[in-house]
Amino acid sequence: MPSDATPDPYADPLKFGQRVQILRERRGMSRSQLADFLDISPHTLKKIENGQQQAPGLDMVMRIAEALRVRDLADLTGRADTHVDLFIGPGHPRLAAVKAAIDTFPLASGVEPPPVAHLEARLQAAWKARHQAPNHREVIGKLLPDLIRDSQALVRHADSAIDRRAAQALLAQTYSLSQFFIAYQPDSSLLWRVAERGMIAAQDSEDPHTIGVAAWLLAQAHRDSGPRHYDAADAVNEEAVRFLEPLLPDATDDVLAIAGALEFELGYTAARRRETGTAWRHWDKANRMAARLPADYYHPVTSFSQAIMGAHAVTVAVELHQGGESVRQAARADEVAIPSRPRRARHRIEEARGYQLDGQPDVAIATLEKAHRAAPETIKYNGYARRLILEEVESKQVARRRRAAELAVEVGILAA
Structure with a gap:
């Protein structure tokens, strides 16, 4: 040897x-x-x-x-x-084209920028498609190269300070959409470039809502890098919360929602640290902010809403490794439908983690099957789901092992 x-x-x-x-x-x-x-x-x-x-x-x-x-x-x-990538999904076929668009900075481009209203409409359609499509990475991956090119061109050709700020807001929103596509794919440096460029464009836009969204995504990039980066995640979240706080008494629904999403993120990171009181305190504050929103409101980027708070409670309980509480919160959360397919699938994955913690592996596998039906690309790229499925593939219970193996083949973890 x-x-x-x-x-x-x-x-x-x-x-x-x-x-x-x-x-x-x-x-x-x-x-x-x-x-x-x-x-x-x-x-x-x-x-x-x-x-x-x-x-x-x-x-x-x-x-x-x-x-x-x-x-x-x-x-x-x-x-x-x-050799199994747990927290990195497979590279999407459209990743190379998206990466090329992000990394290209033509200094003298012949690209004619679209009208602002046209680009705004395309971005709104892209966000809507992301929430509705089961294969959301395929859908937005197809749209992103042109959106990136056109939003960059809009910034370059802005004639006035007002036009430039508006263009930067659209560029920041495009980078936000890009981060959802790139997350959990095998190019962490690309994810960081997008998160940081999005924050810079948002600051240049001087738009509070745009800044809040960019901060929300940048904080997630820090947190998902591991425990050593939790403090950096909190610093970004706290700064954004302080920035938005003076606006909240008369805030629009979008600004209130992004402030609530940032508040929950502080609770999420606290739960990762196993700080029970702090985690639930931030969840309570975010829940009060959600209660101020219309019952049918749903934030187009973060999914923050009254409907999502039950799912957020499941996440907090799971990260605190409170199996019984996770199951109780999951039962309550199921009373409210989550409109977004990928967010609904993500919630099912969190529920499955809770059932696993509570010693109910068969229910966990059944819940992951629901996640797969809601949005196959979400479970395919989710490390927690992949880990749980692989674990049950080795189960001593024949029926459970067979069910987990079938799901593993559908997700693409195991060959047929």
């Missing part, structure tokens, strides 16, 4: 444990924090990291991968046959 060959963690548990420790430290997590996420004692985790305990079974390996946000399961196990 060559000296540089990757060791088998199941044959050499010390090597597996070392990987766990290295990945934990890279994420900026203490041993106590990771043990808390895994519902084991710090002493047990220490034994795993020191190789004093046999490498755990697949269930614990997947839980460790989720807690450490491991992108590729092989990074944790060291086994080439476990």
Whole structure:
């Protein structure tokens, strides 16, 4: 065996444990924090990291991968046959074209910018299509290259300060749509470019709602990068909340909704830290803001609304690893329909995580099947769903294993 060959963690548990420790430290997590996420004692985790305990079974390996946000399961196990991207979905066929449009900056372009009203109408149609289509990445991926080109041209050809600010607002909105397409695809640097350019364009627009949306997306990019970036996510969210707060007494529905979405994001990050009181306090505040919105209102970007608060409660409970509370909140949330197909699928995935935490794996798989029916592309690119399905593919219960395997084939995790 060559000296540089990757060791088998199941044959050499010390090597597996070392990987766990290295990945934990890279994420900026203490041993106590990771043990808390895994519902084991710090002493047990220490034994795993020191190789004093046999490498755990697949269930614990997947839980460790989720807690450490491991992108590729092989990074944790060291086994080439476990090469599975957990939190990065497959590259979409339209990713290359979208990336080329984002990375192209023609200094002397012959592109004639469209009228502002025309571009606004196209963006509204694109957001509507995203919420209605089960294959939303395909739909918006087809539209994005032209939207990016035209919104950039509109900024370049702006004749006045007012026109330029309006054009920057549309460019920021285009970058926001792009971030939804790029998220969880194998190009994290492209995601960061889009998030940062969106924030710059939003600031140049001087439009409060546009700035709030860009901040909401930038904060998510920070948070999804791991625990070491939670403080940066909070800083972006808090700054945006302070910026919008003076406007709230007389705010439009859109401004009030983005402020509520930012407030919830603070709760989401607190839940990731396992700060129970802080997480629910922010959820309560966001819920009061949602109550000020019309019952049929639905924010076109964030989905913030009265209807979404039940789904948000499930997410908080799941991130706090409160299985029973997750199930209770899921029962309440199901009373309200979520109009957006991808957001509805995302909610089903969060419900499935809650059922898994509550020891109901069969219900979790059934709930993931609902997510797949609502929006196949959402579950295909969601790391939590992929992890849960793979875990149940190894179930000792024959019926559950078969059902999970069938879903894994439909999602594209396993070959038919």
